[in-house]
């Protein structure tokens with residue numbers, strides 16, 4: 001053994017995929033059948049997700065594609081505007097610009113970091129077609145307010161629920177209600193299918209468009225693929241993409257969904273433990289979530305004093321603790337920045353102070369303790 005390596009504590013990862021033997025066996029059985037593309041596993045995963053959400057579901061290759069296809073299916077495109085919080089993963093912005101529409105950055109609520117619809121209202125124009133609330137860290141904020149606002153202004157609502165798989169809002173599962181709700185199953189989300197995503201809606205016209213668009217616009221090809229066939233004679237009437245989900249991915253997703261109560265309980269209890277250990281700290285603000293109903297994708301704190309977040313992050317890393325920043329605001333990125341952006345004061349101030357602590361189902365209680373000790377120790381030094 002290398003000298004010195006013995007005392008180095010194990011590195012605590014910010015996030016990771018958590019897979020059991022069941023996922024591995026499911027992938028093996030797809031490989032054994034030698035039908036890797038979109039087929040019966042995808043159909044099965046869609047059925048299981050439909051049961052979970054009690055509404056129709058269509059699976060795609062990732063969460064970004066889910067958002068892009070949802071926007072496109074609403075007829076949104078060049079010249080149209082979509083309002084969304086600047087404090088989100090660049091995926092949400094790219095989904096809007098991918099179809100030629102313009103993402104309009106708006107500010108967030110200072111407590112929950114989700115879209116502030118009062119701020120969004122100031123940014124509406126005659127070209128605004130949709131609003132995209134992002135369920136930051138797993139919470140949805142005033143979602144009823146968002147829907148009332150959208151109704152008043154005749155906007156479609158495309159929820160970016162990538163962080164909120166399994167969360168409840170007023171006792172109902174996110175995705176089980178609302179206009180169009182998009183999820184991601186990338187490797188580190190609340191459940192994973194390797195990569196993957198889905199769209200949930202009652203609007204069957206929208207869903208049909210998405211089903212065609214994910215298979216290069218080939219009409220009604222989905223039904224064929226479920227039976228292990230494909231269309232040889234077909235029509236294409238709209239722009240499509242190669243965005244379908246594969247059987248390998250779906251096989252992982254099916255097993256993860258079966259394990260969801262175990263995975264989500266773990267995330268919730270770890271987040272509650274963080275809350276307990278950090279409660280009352282004068283320099284730390286946490287998001288006031290009720291972790292009996294919210295399933296957190298990330299655990300975010302705000303370091304209230306000064307701008308030494310980056311130093312703290314470096315110090316934690318020295319202690320073997322990986323942390324993250326969710327997110328650098330999108331309106332600052334070269335591709336999305338422009339001079340006429342109205343100020344986003346909350347986003348500008350919190351984005352310099354937020355820090356994401358490690359959270360994934362394989363994290364141990366003692367890891368949470370180590371993170372909080374290191375954090376408190378390093379905060380004292382500033």
Ligand SMILES: *Cc1c(COP(=O)(O)O)cnc(C)c1O
Pocket residue numbers: 062063064065088089091092134160162163183184185186195196197
């Ligand atoms: C993960 C994520 C996405 C995109 O999902 P992918 O599956 O990675 O394409 C979109 N929005 C947010 C907020 C995300 O965290």
